[in-house]
Amino acid sequence: MQTSARLKCIDARCGLEYPIKTASVHCKNGHFLDVLYDDAPDDSLKETFLHRRDHGSSIFDESGVWRFRELINFAQIDTEDADACARTLVSLDGAEGRQSRPYHMRRAAEFAGMNPEGLFLQPEGYNPSGSFKDNGMVTAATHARMLGVTKIVCASTGNTSASAGMFAANEGIECDVYIPEGMIAPGKLSQAYQFGAQIIHVDGNFDDALKRSLDAAKTGGAYTVNSINPFRIEGQKTIPFRALEYLGWEAPDWIVYPGGALGNTSSCGKALSELYEWGWIKKIPRIAVINAEGASTLSDMYNGAGLRWNAGRPDMGLIEEHYAKMDAEGRLPDTRATAIKIGRPANMIKALRALELSNGCVITVSDSEMLDAMSVVGLNGFDCEMASGASLAGIKKLVGDGVISPDDTVVGILTGRQKDPTLPVEYHENPANAFARPPRS
Numbered sequence: 544m545q546t547s548a549r550l551k552c553i554d555a556r557c558g559l560e561y562p563i564k565t566a567s568v569h570c571k572n573g574h575f576l577d578v579l580y581d582d583a584p585d586d587s588l589k590e591t592f593l594h595r596r597d598h599g600s601s602i603f604d605e606s607g608v609w610r611f612r613e614l615i616n617f618a619q620i621d622t623e624d625a626d627a628c629a630r631t632l633v634s635l636d637g638a639e640g641r642q643s644r645p646y647h648m649r650r651a652a653e654f655a656g657m658n659p660e661g662l663f664l665q666p667e668g669y670n671p672s673g674s675f676k677d678n679g680m681v682t683a684a685t686h687a688r689m690l691g692v693t694k695i696v697c698a699s700t701g702n703t704s705a706s707a708g709m710f711a712a713n714e715g716i717e718c719d720v721y722i723p724e725g726m727i728a729p730g731k732l733s734q735a736y737q738f739g740a741q742i743i744h745v746d747g748n749f750d751d752a753l754k755r756s757l758d759a760a761k762t763g764g765a766y767t768v769n770s771i772n773p774f775r776i777e778g779q780k781t782i783p784f785r786a787l788e789y790l791g792w793e794a795p796d797w798i799v800y801p802g803g804a805l806g807n808t809s810s811c812g813k814a815l816s817e818l819y820e821w822g823w824i825k826k827i828p829r830i831a832v833i834n835a836e837g838a839s840t841l842s843d844m845y846n847g848a849g850l851r852w853n854a855g856r857p858d859m860g861l862i863e864e865h866y867a868k869m870d871a872e873g874r875l876p877d878t879r880a881t882a883i884k885i886g887r888p889a890n891m892i893k894a895l896r897a898l899e900l901s902n903g904c905v906i907t908v909s910d911s912e913m914l915d916a917m918s919v920v921g922l923n924g925f926d927c928e929m930a931s932g933a934s935l936a937g938i939k940k941l942v943g944d945g946v947i948s949p950d951d952t953v954v955g956i957l958t959g960r961q962k963d964p965t966l967p968v969e970y971h972e973n974p975a976n977a978f979a980r981p982p983r984s
């Protein structure tokens with residue numbers, strides 16, 4: 544199936560459009576862009592996607608991202624033409640998204656106080672570079688290939704750089720990564736080195752690193768692969784696609800994500816909005832975003848300041864005021880969950896749209912709640928990192944608060960695999976921790 548696609552500004556007052564082969568992540572007035580498709584895909588494709596799981600020799604059917612290629616066909620190719628796919632679509636031989644889907648986890652359900660039949664957790668850490676980032680990086684790398692780009696650039700709390708480095712190595716292009724020095728998990732840093740990326744140390748936090756990388760992209764003509772890139776968002780839509788497919792396209796009551804730069808939240812909102820508009824799902828699940836207590840900008844803005852999407856005209860003054868206050872007080876994001884240690888979430892506006900669409904909510908959890916949840920995920924035979932623990936910790940809190948009912952159907956996204964091996968060791972060596980099993984001799 545072939546379709547036509549374009550880029551459109553998300554701001555209701557602006558609405559500028561650009562051709563798909565545009566490298567900029569902003570419209571000329573500085574607003575973010577969406578990829579829009581002109582044709583509604585037919586829901587008979589549900590059968591096609593299912594058949595592709597028995598993929599034969601096609602890496603594009605095997606890929607958990609490209610299996611859904613009709614729904615993200617920004618490359619505007621004939622998706623049944625194997626040569627066109629091979630020429631155009633980047634893939635790590637079908638590995639991206641291949642192993643992630645929702646799983647039942649009994650111990651996790653017990654922990655959260657839910658009916659075990661209703662709780663699913665989806666380990667996106669089982670992607671080739673160990674996090675959900677591969678879902679969106681493979682599509683951003685595809686767009687970079689369409690533009691003939693020779694260098695990609697990103698700022699990273701770790702997993703973005705691992706994923707970008709991996710796909711850049713696979714494509715034989717350069718990759719520069721801006722990293723807040725000393726603040727990323729050793730397992731992530733070592734991946735970026737191993738994939739041959741150029742590390743650039745930034746004296747500051749992730750927000751400073753993002754600013755530096757965007758400046759470098761602007762002056763050096765490199766291609767930005769942070770989640771403000773709308774093609775990242777397209778690939779990450781396959782996370783809810785896979786969840787929904789495994790649920791027979793019956794929408795769950797809730798989808799729950801940790802909130803960092805909010806690319807995931809944004810992509811989930813866009814996916815649900817499109818599926819609903821096309822009639823593929825009959826209801827829109829509620830999205831819950833879980834912030835760390837010490838990095839809670841979205842929660843502060845949404846719950847504290849009452850910031851809303853407001854039909855595409857959010858009150859930008861509220862955000863500027865908040866950031867000015869954070870700066871004046873010298874308030875920096877503070878959590879050991881480095882993947883969500885972000886003070887200025889770059890995708891906040893698109894995330895507000897997702898919350899509006901889905902009647903969503905935002906809450907915060909503490910570091911110790913995340914560590915407990917991370918450890919409980921382990922007791923089910925799955926592994927995840929501390930930031931991913933936010934999903935399960937958040938579900939537990941929302942059940943406790945009566946927002947999620949114990950009999951609801953909930954999909955929590957476990958965003959990444961454990962890459963800081965010191966954390967579980969430290970957790971279990973301290974008998975004071977709720978799920979610790981201390982060593983003995």
Ligand SMILES: *Cc1c(COP(=O)(O)O)cnc(C)c1O
Binds near residue numbers: 675807883928958
């Ligand atoms: C990047 C990342 C996040 C944050 O995701 P956003 O889309 O930026 O909100 C959470 N967990 C892990 C493991 C990550 O790598």
